[in-house]
Amino acid sequence: GNSVTQMEGPVTLSEEAFLTINCTYTATGYPSLFWYVQYPGEGLQLLLKATKADDKGSNKGFEATYRKETTSFHLEKGSVQVSDSAVYFCALRSNTGTASKLTFGTGTRLQVTL
Amino acid sequence: EADIYQTPRYLVIGTGKKITLECSQTMGHDKMYWYQQDPGMELHLIHYSYGVNSTEKGDLSSESTVSRIRTEHFPLTLESARPSHTSQYLCATNDRGHGYTFGSGTRLTVV
Numbered sequence: 001g002n003s004v005t006q007m008e009g010p011v012t013l014s015e016e017a018f019l020t021i022n023c024t025y026t027a028t029g030y031p032s033l034f035w036y037v038q039y040p041g042e043g044l045q046l047l048l049k050a051t052k053a054d055d056k057g058s059n060k061g062f063e064a065t066y067r068k069e070t071t072s073f074h075l076e077k078g079s080v081q082v083s084d085s086a087v088y089f090c091a092l093r094s095n096t097g098t099a100s101k102l103t104f105g106t107g108t109r110l111q112v113t114l
Numbered sequence: 115e116a117d118i119y120q121t122p123r124y125l126v127i128g129t130g131k132k133i134t135l136e137c138s139q140t141m142g143h144d145k146m147y148w149y150q151q152d153p154g155m156e157l158h159l160i161h162y163s164y165g166v167n168s169t170e171k172g173d174l175s176s177e178s179t180v181s182r183i184r185t186e187h188f189p190l191t192l193e194s195a196r197p198s199h200t201s202q203y204l205c206a207t208n209d210r211g212h213g214y215t216f217g218s219g220t221r222l223t224v225v
Binding site for chain 1: 147155156159172173204206208213216218
């Protein structure tokens with residue numbers, strides 16, 4: 001079955017530091033990959049996505065590249081801000097069948113300090 | 115302006131009560147989902163629907179039930195709430211071209 005593994009948190013960084021949150025996946029076929037962000041007390045928001053190998057998703061300074069050879073979709077940001085403090089979820093959606101269900105990783109909490 | 119609404123945002127109720135969590139969307143999407151998010155943050159799919167009169171159980175067994183009488187609404191019901199049901203419940207819709215849209219969630223506490 002499908003699964004997503006992402007690095008455990010919490011990740012604590014100083015403002016302007018470089019961020020990497022690792023994500024690897026197991027899936028049949030060619031899934032679509034996503035990063036979602038959850039701010040305190042809120043639902044999930046789509047941060048970025050990639051639908052095929054070598055695609056790079058980007059948004060708000062965050063980037064992730066769909067690497068089929070390493071089955072990875074690591075999230076990166078060059079300079080984090082305090083406002084980036086949140087929980088980040090890696091997810092995949094299988095593009096086979098009709099269910100279109102998302103499979104999530106366990107989430108990584110990011111805390112950015114001044 | 116949100117396109118998917120969940121009510122209530124917060125709910126504290128006593129054990130044994132029947133509750134219904136509401137989820138409404140204005141986007142006309144056929145596919146809708148309920149996720150349960152435990153305090154450790156992990157998300158588990160508990161119900162989904164492909165359209166009106168279609169409901170399926172998700173990957174995590176749940177004592178809750180759902181209905182889909184109208185495209186816009188996908189309510190979740192607990193007939194007899196227990197403390198083990200304390201969690202955050204997130205509703206989502208999916209349009210293949212635009213991905214998932216999540217509601218703000220309902221944080222349920224059963225005392």
